[in-house]
Amino acid sequence: xxxxxAPLEPGLYLVATPIGNLEDITLRAxxxxxxxxxxACEDTRQTQKLLNHYDIQKPTVSYHMHNEAARTEELIxxxxxxGRVAVVSDAGTPGxxxxxxxxxxxxxxxxxxxxxxxxxxxxxxxxxASGLSTDRFTFHGFLPAKEGAxxxxxxxxxxxxxxxxxxxxxxxxxxxxxxxAAVFGSxxxxxxxxELTKMHEEFLRGTAKDVHATLAGRxxxxxxxxxxxxxxxxxxxxxxxxxxxxxxxxxSEGLSEMDALKRVAKARGIGKSEAYRELQREQNxxx
Amino acid sequence: xxxxxAPLEPGLYLVATPIGNLEDITLRAxxxxxxxxxxACEDTRQTQKLLNHYDIQKPTVSYHMHNEAARTEELIxxxxxxGRVAVVSDAGTPGxxxxxxxxxxxxxxxxxxxxxxxxxxxxxxxxxASGLSTDRFTFHGFLPAKEGAxxxxxxxxxxxxxxxxxxxxxxxxxxxxxxxAAVFGSxxxxxxxxELTKMHEEFLRGTAKDVHATLAGRxxxxxxxxxxxxxxxxxxxxxxxxxxxxxxxxxSEGLSEMDALKRVAKARGIGKSEAYRELQREQNxxx
Numbered sequence: 184x185x186x187x188x189a190p191l192e193p194g195l196y197l198v199a200t201p202i203g204n205l206e207d208i209t210l211r212a213x214x215x216x217x218x219x220x221x222x223a224c225e226d227t228r229q230t231q232k233l234l235n236h237y238d239i240q241k242p243t244v245s246y247h248m249h250n251e252a253a254r255t256e257e258l259i260x261x262x263x264x265x266g267r268v269a270v271v272s273d274a275g276t277p278g279x280x281x282x283x284x285x286x287x288x289x290x291x292x293x294x295x296x297x298x299x300x301x302x303x304x305x306x307x308x309x310x311x312a313s314g315l316s317t318d319r320f321t322f323h324g325f326l327p328a329k330e331g332a333x334x335x336x337x338x339x340x341x342x343x344x345x346x347x348x349x350x351x352x353x354x355x356x357x358x359x360x361x362x363x364a365a366v367f368g369s370x371x372x373x374x375x376x377x378e379l380t381k382m383h384e385e386f387l388r389g390t391a392k393d394v395h396a397t398l399a400g401r402x403x404x405x406x407x408x409x410x411x412x413x414x415x416x417x418x419x420x421x422x423x424x425x426x427x428x429x430x431x432x433x434x435s436e437g438l439s440e441m442d443a444l445k446r447v448a449k450a451r452g453i454g455k456s457e458a459y460r461e462l463q464r465e466q467n468x469x470x
Numbered sequence: 471x472x473x474x475x476a477p478l479e480p481g482l483y484l485v486a487t488p489i490g491n492l493e494d495i496t497l498r499a500x501x502x503x504x505x506x507x508x509x510a511c512e513d514t515r516q517t518q519k520l521l522n523h524y525d526i527q528k529p530t531v532s533y534h535m536h537n538e539a540a541r542t543e544e545l546i547x548x549x550x551x552x553g554r555v556a557v558v559s560d561a562g563t564p565g566x567x568x569x570x571x572x573x574x575x576x577x578x579x580x581x582x583x584x585x586x587x588x589x590x591x592x593x594x595x596x597x598x599a600s601g602l603s604t605d606r607f608t609f610h611g612f613l614p615a616k617e618g619a620x621x622x623x624x625x626x627x628x629x630x631x632x633x634x635x636x637x638x639x640x641x642x643x644x645x646x647x648x649x650x651a652a653v654f655g656s657x658x659x660x661x662x663x664x665e666l667t668k669m670h671e672e673f674l675r676g677t678a679k680d681v682h683a684t685l686a687g688r689x690x691x692x693x694x695x696x697x698x699x700x701x702x703x704x705x706x707x708x709x710x711x712x713x714x715x716x717x718x719x720x721x722s723e724g725l726s727e728m729d730a731l732k733r734v735a736k737a738r739g740i741g742k743s744e745a746y747r748e749l750q751r752e753q754n755x756x757x
Contacts, residue, residue: 197598206498207588211491211667278598280605291601291675299595301494301667307594308586311484311565314578318567321608321632341628345608380498380588388578441728441746455742459728 191218192298193265195258195290197283198222199276199302203381205236207303213237215300219269223258225281229273246270251282255289262295269300276304280324280350306348309376309409313346314388316413320346326359328352333359337366342452346413353377353404360395367391367414367452378406414452425462478505479585480552482545482577484570485509486563486589490668492523494590500524502587506556510545512568516560533557538569542576549582556587563591567611567637593635596663596696600633601675603700607633613646613697615639620646624653629739633700640664640691647682654678654701654739665693701739712749 196215201207216222216239223246224230230243246254258268270283277283290297306322321341326349327333340347351359356375363371369392377385383406387394391412398404425447432443448458483502488494503509503526510533511517517530533541545555557570564570577584593609608628613636614620627634638646643662650658656679664672670693674681678699685691712734719730735745 202588204498206501207496209494209496209589211493214493276594276598278604279594284598284604287599288601297599297601297673298671299599299666301489301590301595302496303588304591304594307563307566307591308588311563311571312574312584312586314575314584317565317571319608319610321606323606379586384585386584440726441731444728445743456732 191215191267192296193262193267194296194298195262195287196267196269196298196300197277197287198269198271198300199304200230200233200271200274202274202303202305202308202379203384205233207380208233208237209300209302212300212302213239216241216269216271219267220261221268223254223268223270223283223286225272225277225283230271246282246286248282251285255286258286259289259293259295262290263293274303274305276302279304279306279322303380305350305376305379305407305409308379309374309386309411310346310348312386313374313376313411315346315372315374315411317346319344320348322348325350325352326355328355330358330362334362334366337362338449340414342414342454343457346411349410351408351410353406353408356404356408356410357395357399359410360391360398363412364391364395367412371412371414373410373412376409376411377404379409381406425458429462478502478554479583480549480554481583481585482549482574483554483556483585483587484564484574485556485558485587486591487517487520487558487561489561489590489592489595489666490671492520494667495520495524496587496589499587499589500526503528503556503558506554507548508555510541510555510557510570510573512559512564512570517558533569533573535569538572542573545573546576546580546582549577550580561590561592563589566591566593566609590667592637592663592666592694592696595666596661596673596698597633597635599673600661600663600698602633602659602661602698604633606631607635609635612637612639613642615642617645617649621649621653624649625736627701629701629741630744633698636697638695638697640693640695643691643695643697644682644686646697647678647685650699651678651682654699658699658701661698663696663698664691666696668693712745716749 198212198215221242221244224243225247227243227245262268270277270286272281272283278287287297310317310320327336370390373391373394375387375394387397428447429443432438432446444458445455448455485499485502508529508531511530512534514530514532549555557564557573559568559570565574574584597604597607614623657677660678660681662674662681674684715734716730719725719733731745732742735742
């Protein structure tokens with residue numbers, strides 16, 4: 184439909200593919216997959232299903248983290264002599280949380296044109312239907328699998344102004360929601376998006392506690408998950424002034440001013456610099 | 471092509487549309503635009519071009535920041551009685567940097583199903599072909615238009631571990647690159663993506679200084695711009711220990727330990743807590 188008949192320019196094409204629903208592919212992506220010399224795939228069998236569905240006959244080559252160094256050399260050599268190569272991941276936009284980014288960087292270094300061919304992306308799809316703020320968002324990929332590292336990663340997150348987006352495995356989501364409740368409080372609003380774009384697409388929106396209870400009540404949690412939340416400083420009930428809390432901690436625990444301030448900031452769910460500015464405001468009010 | 475003939479489920483469909491190349495729309499997006507009762511558009515004239523191109527005859531209704539409150543009420547009433555409404559922005563994925571997010575939130579509150587229909591997005595398209603890290607990225611929308619506020623916003627950015635993505639107007643890009651050079655140093659690698667997915671798509675990759683020089687040498691800069699950079703702490707040359715610098719600043723400028731540490735951290739392009747941990751490591755080494 185409306186096919187552009189001009190020959191395809193040489194270069195590397197980062198082609199987004201569906202994340203579940205085979206209809207989630209653009210007309211340009213289909214045209215480019217039909218026109219390139221070959222398609223570098225994270226998993227050739229996975230991509231072959233898509234190509235079969237759209238009756239695209241094109242040589243594929245595997246490109247994954249275990250062969251990326253050797254394969255990159257081969258593909259870049261082909262691209263430098265005017266080749267047209269598409270790179271796709273198993274699902275969604277290549278170059279994010281998959282080895283495609285490595286190939287893109289190598290192409291750029293080699294002076295080969297790199298063309299993004301947009302389409303489905305799980306993180307952005309989950310975000311727009313989450314109901315959370317989209318003014319600013321940070322995508323983190325997968326959280327660490329081990330609880331200790333996961334909690335540390337959660338503790339390091341910015342506490343206001345951004346919606347955090349993670350991918351999570353279904354067998355880890357309960358543990359992760361427990362960690363979120365421990366770090367941000369069980370009443371933090373979270374969104375769990377599951378089976379995006381598929382028949383059983385689901386958005387669970389509620390507090391960390393409620394979403395955990397819903398998922399814990401199921402025999403099994405399946406499907407890839409996008410997890411989103413936007414901590415805000417305002418959820419913390421503040422009674423004492425920062426100056427008083429800092430002074431108490433310095434006295435009771437012998438902490439330095441900075442350590443005490445860090446502790447207070449963390450307890451309030453705000454950044455250290457925000458706590459510091461608030462402390463300064465308090466001090467100005469007292470003068 | 472492979473059209474799904476089942477009737478469309480009632481609900482709100484957030485449908486991604488092209489950002490320049492009319493081919494950048496998915497088969498599902500086209501099917502849904504053909505199947506809904508009506509299409510809420512940021513600008514009906516803009517969307518009509520797309521609908522005409524694909525021969526889609528469907529009532530449109532304007533939905534923008536000046537009428538969103540009244541229109542939301544009307545659309546939610548329609549959705550609550552089983553209506554099927556698509557919402558589109560002028561370009562790209564609705565609900566990000568446009569009024570669509572407001573409608574999505576209202577639908578969620580009203581208990582109406584919300585379906586993301588993925589497709590083109592300028593920020594993600596620019597990111598994957600930027601050559602910068604995609605492990606973690608933060609989208610900020612537009613920078614403030616005024617220089618003072620813009621510099622403050624840049625100064626507040628995280629200094630490591632994330633690729634920052636902004637939209638920028640062509641008539642402001644030179645000033646913004648100057649501010650970036652002032653805040654992060656003129657050798658910070660930046661990427662300017664222009665006219666994405668269009669005939670004259672362009673990626674300028676280089677230091678803030680070089681990309682500025684390239685753009686300054688042109689008669690005019692046109693087209694919407696995505697600006698990306700990923701500051702890293704390692705780019706700063708460190709000669710003195712943090713302890714020495716803090717001590718000097720306390721003495722020369724009468725700063726508190728915390729203010730001095732903040733200043734040193736900023737000069738090194740690292741976070742305050744990172745600077746503090748490094749200070750502690752230095753002190754442990756001295757013991």
